[in-house]
Amino acid sequence: MERDALAALCEDGLTQRAIADRLEVSHTTVRYWLTQHGLRTNGRAPAKPWDPERFVIACAESSTVAEVLDRIGASKYSGNYRRAALTAERLGVTLPVAKKGEWRARVVAPRLDDDQVRARFRRTDVPQDSKSLKRWMTTRLGIENACISCGLGPEWNGRPLTLELDHVDGDRLNNELSNLRLLCPNCHAQAETSNRRK
Template sequence: MKTKRSEADFKAAAKSSFSIAGMCRILGLVPSGGNYRIMHNAIAKYNIDISHFRGQGWNVGLKFKPVKPKDLSEILIKGSTFQSFKLKKRLFQDHLKEKKCERCGRTEWQGFDIPLEIHHKNGDNHDNRIENLEILCPNCHALTDSYRGRNNKSATKETL
């Protein structure tokens, strides 16, 4: 059953949203297909002001304050939940580690930069103390005792 919407409904929806999709949601419509056409037709018919719409995507036109990076003293600790790929990036940015394998010294492989991985020497991937971290190429990393949880005591269970 079609619901008849008034000019006031469309204007109120436009005023309290930042996009055509937002207008649809406010009016109880699924933001897709013909409903976009209905919104565009209503905007043209009733001369609705949409100058405050931010464009495609929810964040177009928004201004975000830059996020201050976490202090290294909060990251390089035992029990850290900081993501490994971000940790590796920070170690390189802050010149705590070089972009080379610490075992074989390689910086490139077959003419390309070698992909480097973080190795946690004690096998605990939440122990980000600098003395527990080692930057390795995939080959050297695969040869370590604790590669991919090999030496993780909680992961090894006796089977009957």
């Protein structure tokens, strides 16, 4: 390959693949001859230009930079966040900044009503999250936050006591309310249904 022809294609800002397509050769051939002639490409395709008017509108209507990128049809890889910051600076607009915890507000599941909570206490095919079941039992269903066996309360030795969820029949898929009880770690370790007893 002639050096002058390759140099002209490099100056046009073409990538190795684009040069290979234009010359109808493999990109490895292009890479070989670029190395032989001491030439370099810019390494990547030129970025597709963003419409400034659309960018300004997206900034005004969005609450996060990710939303801005969505609205202008750009991917959310890290380079576009930097590009958005530079574009905003060039156009004199302010990029939206999510307030602390704002993103969390969008992903929080809606609060279950009492009927939906009661419906969770049933036999299932997969184990349920015991932390949620314990929380619902004590906060929503009015079950005392204390060991049903020894009466030890929510604190022990001046520190919070984590009660354990015990399945009376030993079947952890049976989450019917009549089959569940809260036990302190000591009582749970001695219970017949404890997985610690072998």
